Amino acid sequence: MQARGKERFKRELPLYIMLFPAVIIMLIYSYGPMIGNVIAFQRFLPGKGLFGSPFVGLDNFAYMLKMPNIWNVLYNTIFIAFMKMVMGIVVPVTVALLLNEVISSAFKRIVQTIIYLPYFLSWVILSGILITILSPSDGIVNQILGSIGIKPIFFLGDARIFPYTIVVTDIWKNFGFGTIVYLSALTSIDPTLYESAVIDGANRWQQTKHITLPGISTTVVLLSVLSMGNILNAGFEQIFNLYSPIVYSTGDIIDTLVYRTGMQNYQFGVATAVGLMKSIVAFIMIALSNQLARKTAGYRVL
């Protein structure tokens, strides 16, 4: 028994060595800051630090629930995240199906190349572009709308429109990626299935319904499941770079609220409490969705 354990350890030793540097870095830079979550239960005083600040129990959580805008922010977050999630599946799947029907491979490649590009650009760069083209006074989009008689629309400055601007621009950035993923799932469908379907007299639509869609269902489920964990992630980088106080009523999300509460109002206890709540909810969501994926698609995410 002992000898076998020793032998086993010897065999596994290289694996531990491989993991060692990463574990150290993670312990310091990822697990280290997690200790900071105790701030959620403190009245954090900078001079006293993490270990000297007085503990206040659940006061910060109570305060959080009393914040006048908290429910609004929660609603905004879920609304924007949900819209992004749904559109983030519908649009790429549709485009992938359409692209799959294209026969000319040159055309296909050109389209792929173009729609994929925004995915690789940062929100800083894309915001720069968006602020330029969406400007109500001299942006090209409003000029075009103006030329067909539509009054200028304040895409980034009108609270009623802002969330949709966020969703659409998010799709603009990301649908290319989704399309490529679904497209590769499509190409991996066994061609003989189609051939036998044709022999059975199935038309294009029937082929799509009975072969193509089931063929990519695993990928769809997998990606939906992965995105379900993001129900509270409405996209900090995007919104942070595009919003302004004018659109707080519909555009402020949990992450931006946490950021402002902490960095601009210096209420770190509250900010951490909100952040912690978010992490816990996200964790539960991911665990649930994982379970769900295993049951419905038989797919192990891990």
Place this chain on the structure above:
Amino acid sequence: MVKEKRVMVVFLAIILIFVFSGCSKSQGNKTVPSQQKQEQKITVEGKYEPAINLVSVKAVDATVKFLENEDIHNNVWTRTYKDELGINLSYMWVVDNSQYQQKLSATVMSGQMPDAFVCDLQMFKLLYDSDMIEDITGVFEQYASPATKTVLEKDNLALLCATIEGKLMGIPITDASVASAPMLWIRRDWMRALNIDPPETMQDVLEISRRFVNEDPDRNGEADTIGLAVSKELWSAYGGLHGFFNGFHAYPHIWYERDGKLVYGTVQPEMKQALAELQGMYARGEIDKEFAVKDINKVSESIANSKCGMEFSVWWNPYSPLYLSQANYPDAYWQAYPIPSVDDKPAKSQYSAAVNSVIVIRKGYEYPEAVIKMLNFWCDNVLANPNEEIQNTLLGSLDNPDVVFYKYTDFHLWDPTTMLEAYHNVRRALAERNPAGLNIDEYKRYQIISAYFEQGIKEAWVEVATYGDKGSVSILESISRDRGMPNAFYGAPTKVMQEKMTALNAMADETITKIIMGEPLDSFDEFVNKWKAMGGDEITEEVNEWYKLNKR
């Protein structure tokens, strides 16, 4: 917000004017050593030997430019501090202005403190609560020079803003408080077109509003103008309503004394008459029917499209967004007027303390007086004893107006009356057609205003309407004299205030919007009762407790 880009165009024009006319004039300027007689010696007391170190933090932005081979760590101010005061000023970090607050927050929150730095009032309070900043009551008394004290005492709210529980915990950085006071802006070209005299009373204002709607002031043959611009935010810096209410002796959002106690302006009975008038204006189409959904950007738009000719706003309104009118309609000219009154009692413009930031000193820093000495140096040599040579060395040279030296240091104070003085200096220079003795800021304004009158550069009207004769700055002067209503509460937000004020104000805004749009006036009384019940009374109590402690 994106509109601001257009400001650029206007200012480019102005800068061009400045550059062209500046070449010849600045030479003439140098040959007239008008203030030669004045004391030129730099006054300093108590240089540190050997030199001490002072670590600070600094924000810079795109307007901060340097001479060749210089940077934020090596420039006229770092050298001056070292040579004259024996202080080695260094920076823990220097970041872009937009990042200052975040970076400072990260630094301080993670337990690190620069020796002296500028922070906002919220952080100021937090640092006090955390016992991280030095009580400088004694140091200030002992070291501050008369000039420094004078500057800080000119704005009577300033030092109080930095005082907590009777202890002076920092040096307030003052803007002129009155700069936030509203005034009335009207399209002068429209008034002239309709033969209207400047408004003397609130009734005149209502009359102008009516005529602007009915008599086609822009002469385009369409009934497409509104009387008064109002944004859905109601209280925005422009298109706001504070000024309108002030004309009726109502002062929403500020606290003022009534029968020995502080009361909140939003819930006072004077609001009602003003609301009744607004309701009437709305019903007659003098206020945009859709104002409740039109934000401040839309107000800018209606100004740019020449759809409105009257609004209440602050003194700098021409810089943004009124310049848009003129950019699209070359003859447009907005003139500022004092808020007229509804009766024979003069109207007062409301304003709040303009201390947004405080210079604090780290608790335990060995030389807290060093900060006072740096401020003394500034006040004694730049503010109290202005002469051309010192201005040129320490503020920025007229020969190279893009490089402004004073932005290299945070340890300076502006006399809250600087703006008013600048107005008088520019006016005198214009009258005498001689810019001698003006400092760099004044000189720029002088050039621009001259360009308007002498070269007919119409874009330059923005300076004429502000720093020109009878411009908005001159109205600030009367406001600061006796036509102003300062907010009597200038402390940090109280406990209940922090929790409930936002919601209460939102309720007020909703009520006011609805009344303007036609809901019966009585709903205001209902609102007042609700306001009191939902925490307003508690807040009033808290504020009055504070008032008892801080009343002078």
Place this chain on the structure above:
Amino acid sequence: MRLNKSRGYTAFLVLNHIILAILAVLCIFPILHVAALSLSSSTAASSGKVVLFPVEFNLKSYTFVMQNNDFLRAFGVSVLRVALGVPINVLMTIIVAYPLSRKKSQFRAKTFFTWFFLITMLFGGGLIPWYMIIRETGLLDSIWALVIPNAIPVFSVILLMNYFRDIPAEFEEAAYMDGAGHWTILWKIFLPISTPTLATVTLFSLITHWNSWFDGLILMNSPTNYPLQSYMQTIIINIDPTRITQRDLDLLKLVNEKTTKSAQILIAMIPIICVYPFLQKYFTTGLVLGGIKG
């Protein structure tokens, strides 16, 4: 392969091509517009004459940007960041993914370590503790602050781990019989057949490093150390008109000109566009291979 060519199908094909073409145009239009702006005269740009092609073509804004030391320095910082960060990321991904891809029988602690890494994706500790630790470990204000704390891209680890896991056992068993250890199996057998996934991992890392801006803003003590995206974030000024203070008035005068800003945006995109076709190819094949296996 697909045979039925009814008239309806042909109509569909035509429509399909049109839809996709429009979509592609919509996607690229904003970028082309900004490119056109950057190459136009500033008067043409601000008067709204520019749509897809430069008006009054000139390179002034590019000359201006090229003389802007802040921009060039930031570009350099970003290049350095990528040069250091990407190799570290890829190396870390490989040596973490391999142990985690072993079967439980080969590596008992596998589940524990998998969770060890996964949890870091789910929980953070907030900005201040993170900042504190980076400062205490002496990385603040150095390029390493942008590289070391992000050394392990957990998402890439999962990707490569899944790929490794799907490599047929025969491959390594043969090698194992020959007495090869884990290192040899990883380096000599796994890596050579994993190039598509490695390309994907490299791409992810490259993009992440090039596009990060937030950490640079918070962790650098001077704008001269900002990476490009952080610098860009500070120049894309978005002034809130309800809160203009007296101090901002100065700044308003200097709001970046449209053409110059456009030029900076374009230049910041160049590295991505340069590696784009090359990596896109690898990235796609990598995913396709993964798809067949999965």
